[in-house]
Amino acid sequence: MKKAITLFVASLMMVLSAIPIFAADSKTRPIVQDINITEEEMMALEHVTGIYDASEPGSKASGLILGGKLSLAKSGNNLIFTATTLGSTEVTKSGFTYVRLQRYINGGWSNYTSYVDQYSNSPTHSISKSVAAPKGYTYRVICEHYAEKPYLVIFKSTEKIYNVTATLSF
Numbered sequence: 001m002k003k004a005i006t007l008f009v010a011s012l013m014m015v016l017s018a019i020p021i022f023a024a025d026s027k028t029r030p031i032v033q034d035i036n037i038t039e040e041e042m043m044a045l046e047h048v049t050g051i052y053d054a055s056e057p058g059s060k061a062s063g064l065i066l067g068g069k070l071s072l073a074k075s076g077n078n079l080i081f082t083a084t085t086l087g088s089t090e091v092t093k094s095g096f097t098y099v100r101l102q103r104y105i106n107g108g109w110s111n112y113t114s115y116v117d118q119y120s121n122s123p124t125h126s127i128s129k130s131v132a133a134p135k136g137y138t139y140r141v142i143c144e145h146y147a148e149k150p151y152l153v154i155f156k157s158t159e160k161i162y163n164v165t166a167t168l169s170f
Contacts, residue, residue: 030113031132035080042082047073048166052145064091064147064159072101072141072165079133079170087123087147095119097144097160101131104138104167112139119146133170141165 052068067086072079081101087094096118102109118127133139141164148158 032113033130035128035130037080037082037128042071042073042080045073045075045080046168047071048140048168050141050163050165052161052163062157062159064088064149064157065094065145065161068143068145068161068163070099070141070143070163070165072139072168074168074170075130077132077135078130079139079168080128080130081141081165082126082128083118083141083143084126085124085145085147088149089123090149091123091147092149093119093121094123094145094147095125096127097146099127099141099143101129101133102140102142103133104140109140123147135170138167138169140167 048071050070052065054063054066064087065085066088069084070081071083072081074080079101081099083096083099085094085096097116099115099118100111101113103112104110112133113129113131115127115129119125143163145161145163146158148156151157
């Protein structure tokens with residue numbers, strides 16, 4: 001009987017060791033998908049935004065970035081965020097030096113997902129992502145809008161603008 005119990009326990013341990021276990025900690029990579037979502041679809045969801053408008057008084061714009069927008073929304077078990085940089089017509093490269101989805105944890109903001117060097121060779125660049133994120137946290141999106149235009153033959157003029165959404169509890 002003792003031999004049968006030992007054999008059963010050993011078999012059970014082998015079976016259990018083959019089952020993958022996923023920890024829900026800060027080292028687990030979130031599941032992220034690129035998505036296509038219209039402005040109207042985004043605004044229909046519970047959302048927050050961060051808007052940069054170069055025409056507003058007090059703007060420190062050099063004129064390359066005319067505007068920028070960040071949006072963060074809830075959609076089922078996912079968070080959706082969009083980011084857009086709008087450059088002037090002479091801009092030849094636009095986008096983001098970084099876009100970060102952050103969550104408030106242990107009294108401070110921590111990066112949940114981060115995207116760097118997101119550019120296109122046009123005056124406007126947008127990205128949209130859907131992220132499986134744990135509930136029970138407060139989230140926001142931050143970014144640095146980027147635009148550049150050629151200046152003379154070998155130089156370029158650049159502009160970078162920081163932007164942040166309001167917070168969203170999920």
